[in-house]
Amino acid sequence: MKHLIDIKSLTNDEILEITELAHYYEEHVPKGTQKKKKAGSTALLFFENSTRTRFSFEMASKKLGFSAFNFDAQKSSILKGEGFFDTLNNLNAIGCDIAIIRHSKEGFIEELSKKEYDWGLSLVNAGEGQSSHPTQALLDFYTLQKHLKTVEGKKITIVGDIIHSRVAKSNIELLTRFGAHVVCCSPSYFEDWTLTNAKYEPVLKDALNDADAVMGLRIQKERIETRVPYAQYIEDYQIKESNLPKKAILMHPGPVNRDVEIEGALLDSNRGKIITEQARNGVFVRMAVLDLIYEGTKR
Ligand code: ASP
Numbered sequence: 001m002k003h004l005i006d007i008k009s010l011t012n013d014e015i016l017e018i019t020e021l022a023h024y025y026e027e028h029v030p031k032g033t034q035k036k037k038k039a040g041s042t043a044l045l046f047f048e049n050s051t052r053t054r055f056s057f058e059m060a061s062k063k064l065g066f067s068a069f070n071f072d073a074q075k076s077s078i079l080k081g082e083g084f085f086d087t088l089n090n091l092n093a094i095g096c097d098i099a100i101i102r103h104s105k106e107g108f109i110e111e112l113s114k115k116e117y118d119w120g121l122s123l124v125n126a127g128e129g130q131s132s133h134p135t136q137a138l139l140d141f142y143t144l145q146k147h148l149k150t151v152e153g154k155k156i157t158i159v160g161d162i163i164h165s166r167v168a169k170s171n172i173e174l175l176t177r178f179g180a181h182v183v184c185c186s187p188s189y190f191e192d193w194t195l196t197n198a199k200y201e202p203v204l205k206d207a208l209n210d211a212d213a214v215m216g217l218r219i220q221k222e223r224i225e226t227r228v229p230y231a232q233y234i235e236d237y238q239i240k241e242s243n244l245p246k247k248a249i250l251m252h253p254g255p256v257n258r259d260v261e262i263e264g265a266l267l268d269s270n271r272g273k274i275i276t277e278q279a280r281n282g283v284f285v286r287m288a289v290l291d292l293i294y295e296g297t298k299r
Contacts, residue, residue, distance in 0.1 A: 001292050003113045003123040006132040007173040014292075015174065019142045021288035022281070029063055029284070037065025040097040040294045045071040045087075046126065047103045049222075052254050052279050053126050053135070057100050060286035064294075069096070085112065092121035098293060100124045106131040122293045130164050130223060136253050137170035139285040140215070141178070143278050147249050148212055152179035157207045157248075159185045159237060160217030160261050163192040164224065167253045168217060172198045183207050187233060189226075190219075204237055211245055216252040216261040234260060241266045249274050 001014060010018075028034040042061040046054055054070075061068035073079075078087060088099055099121055101109060106129040113123055127133045144151050156175055162168045162184050172182050172195055182198040184191075185207030191200065201207040208214060216239050219228055240263040244250060250266070252275045258264045266272055 002297050003109065004125055004134055004289055004293065005110050005113055005123070006125060006128075007134050007137055007170050007177075009110075010134070012177060015138065015141070015178075018138055018285065018288045018292065019145060021291060022138075022142050022284040025063075025284040025287045026281070029287075034063070038291070038294060039065065041067040041069065041095065042098045042100055042290065043069045043071055043091050043096045044126075045073070045099055045101045045103075047073055047101075048127065050102055050127070052282065053102065053133075056279065056282040057124075057126060057135075057286050057290075059283050060290055063283065064287055064290055066097075066290070066294075085115065088112065088121060088123075089117065089119075092117075092119045096121055097297075098122045098124055098290060100126045102126040102128070104129045120297065122297055124289065124293070127166055130166055130220075131169060133166040133170050133253075135282065135286055135289060136167050137174045138289070139278060139282040140167075140171055140251060140253070141174055142285050143251065143274065143281050144175075144180075144213055144249075146281075147274065150178075151175055153181070154212040155181045155183060155210055156213045156215065157183045157185060157201075157211040158198070158215045158217065159204065159207065159239060161190045161219045161224075162186045162195070162217065163190050164220035165217045168192075168215075169195065171215070183211070185237070187237065189228075204243065208239075208243055208245055208248070211248045213249045213251060214239060214244060216250070216256070218253075218255060218257055218261060230260065237261070238263055239266065241269065241271070244271065251275060251278060254279060 058068045109125045158168050176197040183201050184198045250271050
């Protein structure tokens with residue numbers, strides 16, 4: 001693996017290799033018995049807001065022994081007019097091994113990876129516009145496997161702003177490849193009919209019925225120009241203790257808008273705990289991704 005572009009660019013074997021290595025790190029990091037520390041470096045270039053993903057990649061880098069450099073777009077030469085590609089070219093020359101990029105432009109990482117330059121630099125997609133967020137889908141898969149053993153044959157319901165969610169898209173791609181039945185549930189203004197791998201079920205009660213896992217999504221305010229009818233949305237689509245099936249595990253990529261997509265009391269209950277476990281699992285999954293890329297491409 002030279003780059004992590006999206007889920008599509010990974011084989012099922014590579015996905016399983018990532019989750020197996022993540023499991024190794026989950027077992028060994030807390031005991032301090034992981035493999036020898038690595039001497040590489042990562043650069044974190046985030047052009048959209050982030051808390052979990054950015055900290056998680058930084059934490060993963062440091063736990064592996066990498067030096068992690070944070071790029072501040074507001075203080076960088078991009079504001080002096082330098083193009084992003086030229087910035088990366090210089091980070092490569094300076095000796096960065098892996099550039100971890102979050103950007104609003106869809107297809108950007110793939111476009112960069114196709115440029116014919118003699119780079120040692122690897123590129124990792126840390127969230128791209130509305131289209132993909134591969135490490136979130138990998139950590140969700142890892143979390144689901146831990147709780148459900150396998151996703152094969154399991155009903156996984158994704159509720160909320162499907163059309164603007166890169167998390168939903170990467171998850172649908174990954175989970176259906178491993179045999180999950182993914183059901184999407186949203187009001188019509190959040191539907192995405194291009195996602196043909198998933199079944200669409202507009203009524204929350206039916207979508208939740210018999211689900212093994214329920215994934216809430218944040219309404220992506222920053223990508224929506226029209227007014228969202230919040231009160232109606234909450235009435236029809238909020239996930240609550242009273243509508244969440246007893247056997248279902250509750251997930252959310254975060255950040256959660258408390259009392260919008262998920263009832264606050266449910267978040268604070270035991271059933272809300274898997275959401276913070278997802279954030280914790282993200283560190284091990286990202287360690288695995290960075291490790292596999294670094295070991296595969298060491299200069
Ligand atoms: N943190 C996730 C993302 O970056 C989900 C969200 O922002 O709602 O896509």
